[in-house]
Amino acid sequence: MQIIKNKPIFEILSSEKELQEQLLRIERAGRTCYQSNKKEITLETAQKFIKMLLQRGHESVIEHSNLTVKFPNVSRGFTHEMVRHRLCSFSQESTRYVDYAKTGEGPDLENFQLKCVAPPHLDENKKVILEDGREMSFVEMLKEQEKFYRALRKANWLPQDARQILPIGLKAEIIVSANFRQWRHIFELRCGLASHWEIRSVLVALLLKLKEILPCVFDDFILAGQDANGLNYFIKEKHEQ
Numbered sequence: 001m002q003i004i005k006n007k008p009i010f011e012i013l014s015s016e017k018e019l020q021e022q023l024l025r026i027e028r029a030g031r032t033c034y035q036s037n038k039k040e041i042t043l044e045t046a047q048k049f050i051k052m053l054l055q056r057g058h059e060s061v062i063e064h065s066n067l068t069v070k071f072p073n074v075s076r077g078f079t080h081e082m083v084r085h086r087l088c089s090f091s092q093e094s095t096r097y098v099d100y101a102k103t104g105e106g107p108d109l110e111n112f113q114l115k116c117v118a119p120p121h122l123d124e125n126k127k128v129i130l131e132d133g134r135e136m137s138f139v140e141m142l143k144e145q146e147k148f149y150r151a152l153r154k155a156n157w158l159p160q161d162a163r164q165i166l167p168i169g170l171k172a173e174i175i176v177s178a179n180f181r182q183w184r185h186i187f188e189l190r191c192g193l194a195s196h197w198e199i200r201s202v203l204v205a206l207l208l209k210l211k212e213i214l215p216c217v218f219d220d221f222i223l224a225g226q227d228a229n230g231l232n233y234f235i236k237e238k239h240e241q
Helices: 016-034 043-055 059-063 076-082 138-154 159-165 180-190 197-213
Strands: 002-005 067-075 089-092 115-118 127-129 135-137 171-178 221-226 232-236
Touching: 016 043, 016 059, 016 197, 043 059, 059 180, 067 076, 067 115, 067 197, 076 171, 076 197, 115 138, 115 171, 135 138, 138 159, 171 180, 180 197, 180 221, 180 232, 197 232
Parallel strands: 002 115
Antiparallel strands: 067 171, 089 171, 127 135, 221 232
């Protein structure tokens, strides 16, 4: 069993040039609404125009955009939450077709190890008492599930059948595409204080990066504080309309 102490890892698959070019398209679309066409639209005018749109609550215009991000080394719990955002497109690691016993050319049913994400604010090696009196740590419990998966695979269960025993903390990978408006909605929900520690830690890191790349779109998300575990949370600034 390999334990991943979750780090906020992500990869933005849309290039910065591509993202900035989309700002120009957003201004062109928005000026159609106002019939205020300009002779020249530049990155500077687009950034100013988009800030104005967001301040007025006219967020539908920023739907003329797309941002694709890969999230490796997250848990199945993370992906379960992400796929609830229905206005996104997803490509996710499959527990049906990925054989976790496969190493190199074929399955190694004796030596393979599962990877699982552990809460970074808890001691995964601290033992707790089970109802039958035994004491086990989080890591030991996961190792037991790994044994169960290995036993099923040795008994000729296919990966798509043996996966029923896998934990929600199992390492996963997912690619997510959505327009800027939907990403703003995701950040509002998943970077707030009430969100789960794993998805918040990853998406806060992504939000901070996007505030650098696309400040006109994401600058109104402001740091609001830290939770009891020292993890930052953000809120979206309210605009007077």
